[in-house]
Amino acid sequence: MSEATIKADHRAIWKGADEISVLTFCLNGETFAIEAVIVQEILDLLPETSVPGSLPFVGSVINFRGKVIPLADIRVAFGMEAGNVTIDSRIIVTELDLEGQTTLVGMRTDKVFEVTSLPATASEPPPIVGMRWRPDYIHALVKREGEFIILPNLQAIFSSQREPAIRATA
Amino acid sequence: MNNPDPIAVFKTEALEQLELIEAGLLDLTRDLEDKAQIDAVFRGLHTLKGSGSMFGFDQLAAFTHHCETAFDRVRKGEAPATTELVSAVLDAQGHMLALLQTPNGDHEAMSAKLLDNLHRAVGGSAKAATQETAAAEQSGSMADTSAAGLSTWELTFSLPLNSMINGTNPLGLLDELRELGEAQVEALSDNVPPLEEIDPREIHVSWRVTLKTDKPRGDIEDVFIFVMDDMVMDLKQIATAPAAVAKKAPAPATDIATDAAKQAAANAADASKAPQQTDAKSQKQADNVRVPALRLDEMMDRVGELVIAQSRLSQMAGSAADLGLRSVSEEIERLAGELRDTMMVLRMMPVASLFSRFRRLVHDLARETGKDIELITEGEMTEVDKTVIDRLADPLVHLVRNSVDHGLETPEDRIAVGKSPVGRVHLSAHQTGSEVVITIKDDGRGIDRARVRAKAETNGLIQPGAQLSDQELLQLIFQPGFSTAEKVTNLSGRGVGMDVVKKTIETLRGAIDVKSNPGEGSEIALRIPLTLAIIDGLLVRVGSGRYVLPLSAVEECLELSLEEDLKSRGRSFISLRDDLVPFLRLRELFRTGTQPDPFQKVVVVSTGSERVGLVVDQIIGDHQTVIKNMSKLHDHVSAFSGATILGDGNVALILDVGHLIAAGQHQEAQLRAAG
Numbered sequence: 005m006s007e008a009t010i011k012a013d014h015r016a017i018w019k020g021a022d023e024i025s026v027l028t029f030c031l032n033g034e035t036f037a038i039e040a041v042i043v044q045e046i047l048d049l050l051p052e053t054s055v056p057g058s059l060p061f062v063g064s065v066i067n068f069r070g071k072v073i074p075l076a077d078i079r080v081a082f083g084m085e086a087g088n089v090t091i092d093s094r095i096i097v098t099e100l101d102l103e104g105q106t107t108l109v110g111m112r113t114d115k116v117f118e119v120t121s122l123p124a125t126a127s128e129p130p131p132i133v134g135m136r137w138r139p140d141y142i143h144a145l146v147k148r149e150g151e152f153i154i155l156p157n158l159q160a161i162f163s164s165q166r167e168p169a170i171r172a173t174a
Numbered sequence: 175m176n177n178p179d180p181i182a183v184f185k186t187e188a189l190e191q192l193e194l195i196e197a198g199l200l201d202l203t204r205d206l207e208d209k210a211q212i213d214a215v216f217r218g219l220h221t222l223k224g225s226g227s228m229f230g231f232d233q234l235a236a237f238t239h240h241c242e243t244a245f246d247r248v249r250k251g252e253a254p255a256t257t258e259l260v261s262a263v264l265d266a267q268g269h270m271l272a273l274l275q276t277p278n279g280d281h282e283a284m285s286a287k288l289l290d291n292l293h294r295a296v297g298g299s300a301k302a303a304t305q306e307t308a309a310a311e312q313s314g315s316m317a318d319t320s321a322a323g324l325s326t327w328e329l330t331f332s333l334p335l336n337s338m339i340n341g342t343n344p345l346g347l348l349d350e351l352r353e354l355g356e357a358q359v360e361a362l363s364d365n366v367p368p369l370e371e372i373d374p375r376e377i378h379v380s381w382r383v384t385l386k387t388d389k390p391r392g393d394i395e396d397v398f399i400f401v402m403d404d405m406v407m408d409l410k411q412i413a414t415a416p417a418a419v420a421k422k423a424p425a426p427a428t429d430i431a432t433d434a435a436k437q438a439a440a441n442a443a444d445a446s447k448a449p450q451q452t453d454a455k456s457q458k459q460a461d462n463v464r465v466p467a468l469r470l471d472e473m474m475d476r477v478g479e480l481v482i483a484q485s486r487l488s489q490m491a492g493s494a495a496d497l498g499l500r501s502v503s504e505e506i507e508r509l510a511g512e513l514r515d516t517m518m519v520l521r522m523m524p525v526a527s528l529f530s531r532f533r534r535l536v537h538d539l540a541r542e543t544g545k546d547i548e549l550i551t552e553g554e555m556t557e558v559d560k561t562v563i564d565r566l567a568d569p570l571v572h573l574v575r576n577s578v579d580h581g582l583e584t585p586e587d588r589i590a591v592g593k594s595p596v597g598r599v600h601l602s603a604h605q606t607g608s609e610v611v612i613t614i615k616d617d618g619r620g621i622d623r624a625r626v627r628a629k630a631e632t633n634g635l636i637q638p639g640a641q642l643s644d645q646e647l648l649q650l651i652f653q654p655g656f657s658t659a660e661k662v663t664n665l666s667g668r669g670v671g672m673d674v675v676k677k678t679i680e681t682l683r684g685a686i687d688v689k690s691n692p693g694e695g696s697e698i699a700l701r702i703p704l705t706l707a708i709i710d711g712l713l714v715r716v717g718s719g720r721y722v723l724p725l726s727a728v729e730e731c732l733e734l735s736l737e738e739d740l741k742s743r744g745r746s747f748i749s750l751r752d753d754l755v756p757f758l759r760l761r762e763l764f765r766t767g768t769q770p771d772p773f774q775k776v777v778v779v780s781t782g783s784e785r786v787g788l789v790v791d792q793i794i795g796d797h798q799t800v801i802k803n804m805s806k807l808h809d810h811v812s813a814f815s816g817a818t819i820l821g822d823g824n825v826a827l828i829l830d831v832g833h834l835i836a837a838g839q840h841q842e843a844q845l846r847a848a849g
Contacts (some may be wrong), residue, residue: 056766065827
């Protein structure tokens with residue numbers, strides 16, 4: 005992706021509005037935010053069933069009200085260490101559009117903060133250099149109270165993490 | 175009425191298809207390089223064209239064909255995807271909707287204008303090609319209209335007693351008949367009861383109509399399209415005006431004569447059956463309730479959840495000492511099982527509703543290809559889950575088209591190799607165990623293995639000179655973009671149909687077997703599980719994870735003795751009554767990283783003739799398994815076909831037996847090769 009497209013893109017998520025409503029949460033000390041409209045529910049940790057042969061990014065499935073949904077760990081996409089389970093750990097269930105199919109996906113988080121609104125004016129494109137994460141995984145960075153909130157591009161993350169890096173053993 | 179009007183079904187499906195095409199095009203406007211969307215749009219157009227011509231929406235099919243050709247070039251990389259093209263096809267998509275809603279309206283001016291746009295967007299070379307086919311199609315339809323002459327029909331019909339209550343107006347039907355041509359109507363009052371018994375809301379009169387018309391039989395039958403199911407009708411052709419026959423060229427004349435003879439025969443058979451059927455039907459009618467499919471699906475979900483809750487209850491009751499609780503739990507288990515079975519039966523539909531669509535298709539294909547084709551159907555009363563029927567329609571269209579277009583030879587070629595000039599397509603269904611097998615068989619030239627191999631090598635699907643088993647070679651025809659047809663016809667040869675077939679069958683958790691003998695024809699068998707929702711499963715434990723095996727695939731369970739275990743370190747086989755069966759250690763396959771249990775078990779599973787042993791740590795027991803699909807994120811994990819929720823709320827994965835057997839045989843082959 006060229007620099008120009010990223011610059012043009014970073015406010016796209018606001019869709020022309022002044023503010024968007026987001027849910028903020030913590031992963032390995034970084035604050036992330038996802039659009040509140042795609043959030044279905046926030047759950048305490050549930051028993052997980054690991055799926056042998058799957059990618060570490062979506063290594064397991066959970067029972068969400070009688071539906072079997074994948075549990076993703078976007079830390080893997082950002083190259084972060086898997087965090088320890090604490091009393092604050094939560095699963096955010098989101099509704100994502102994967103290849104035209106609406107799919108419920110659970111995401112692990114270390115802690116869920118709040119639903120808040122972020123102004124478009126505070127948005128900045130992800131820097132091209134000096135960042136250890138893939139720039140196309142990030143919609144925008146939003147500056148607030150002296151820190152950056154990361155707006156991850158879930159579409160990009162989920163579509164690129166789908167290609168099996170490791171083949172199933174069989 | 176259990177069988178919805180096929181035209182209405184087609185319309186609903188076509189609307190969905192159009193929506194998908196639209197969505198795909200809109201996605202393309204954002205990213206022109208999106209290969210997946212180009213393929214998706216193309217597939218949509220292909221299916222729309224195919225099913226459109228099958229149901230007589232000829233304008234729609236002809237028009238869609240042009241858009242499809244344009245997209246085919248893009249797909250093959252012969253032309254770039256441009257914004258102009260996408261928007262031209264988007265406009266065209268709107269027009270297709272109009273063609274679908276009013277198939278007989280006058281759309282020619284609009285079609286021509288849109289096609290012009292399209293041609294400009296694609297550029298010159300495609301234009302010539304499409305015009306050629308358009309010309310060919312037009313001449314085809316011209317021949318068609320000139321073939322119909324003025325003929326006289328005698329029609330006798332009576333309506334069910336209660337049809338006026340249902341809103342049928344017999345006078346309206348008679349008026350419609352009069353519109354078709356000169357009609358003489360005679361009322362038959364033989365069955366009118368004495369005055370005191372007459373209920374003025376009932377129809378006791380039947381009619382005999384002598385009709386002179388140039389319209390085909392189908393048009394006369396169409397008048398009764400809404401009452402066809404319950405009425406008694408006898409339609410006979412009395413005479414054909416000789417002038418019309420003289421006009422026809424000799425070849426089509428014989429064609430039509432055989433057709434007419436066939437129709438007459440079919441008609442006679444129908445007529446003899448009809449009275450009994452109506453009797454039975456009118457009796458049954460009062461007991462039938464029509465339920466929207468959606469409600470059935472909802473109910474299915476509830477039953478599914480009930481079954482989960484019930485298995486939870488029986489787990490708890492099993493570990494409790496309370497005898498009363500146990501007996502209640504057993505009672506509920508029995509009831510839930512029965513409820514599940516009843517629910518399954520409710521969703522079952524005979525495949526006849528699916529097969530009946532193909533008469534028209536084969537008829538049209540015969541006309542288009544100039545081949546003489548006979549469609550034989552068998553086992554129409556085999557019942558399959560409704561969802562399966564709905565989803566099978568598309569793949570079957572592709573398969574039948576392929577049989578006709580690629581498989582069957584022209585009458586001359588057939589005579590030359592000593593076969594009957596009439597090609598046969600055999601469509602049959604039967605049930606074996608928990609599977610339904612639908613077979614499409616033709617007696618054509620069979621699959622040319624050398625050509626399949628050559629094509630696969632040029633397409634880069636296989637390495638030149640690669641060693642393939644016969645079945646592997648035949649399965650290559652289901653690869654995307656594979657087609658051995660040398661030229662693209664209106665029917666097939668674009669190499670999309672077959673991969674649609676494969677994808678659909680895979681989503682139904684089925685399998686495809688191909689058999690083909692050169693010169694004798696091919697046979698494609700689709701094996702599909704009876705139901706998609708609930709199966710009987712065997713719950714096993716591997717390491718700390720629990721997995722479900724479909725009980726229908728389980729042959730037997732045995733203990734892996736310590737010496738066999740040790741002995742088999744090098745060569746994973748066990749001998750089972752003098753047979754060597756390869757086995758897989760699931761613990762190693764799934765990399766559980768746990769110590770094996772001291773007494774491991776082997777579950778022998780099979781599909782048909784092939785079997786494999788699966789080494790597990792513990793066999794827990796049988797389990798009513800409500801199948802939940804896994805999300806797209808786990809598409810690539812082929813060892814599992816789905817997941818289910820256990821009594822304690824945890825998720826267990828369902829093992830895909832076909833895949834495991836393939837893995838087992840792969841291992842066997844490797845070991846054999848190693849010596």
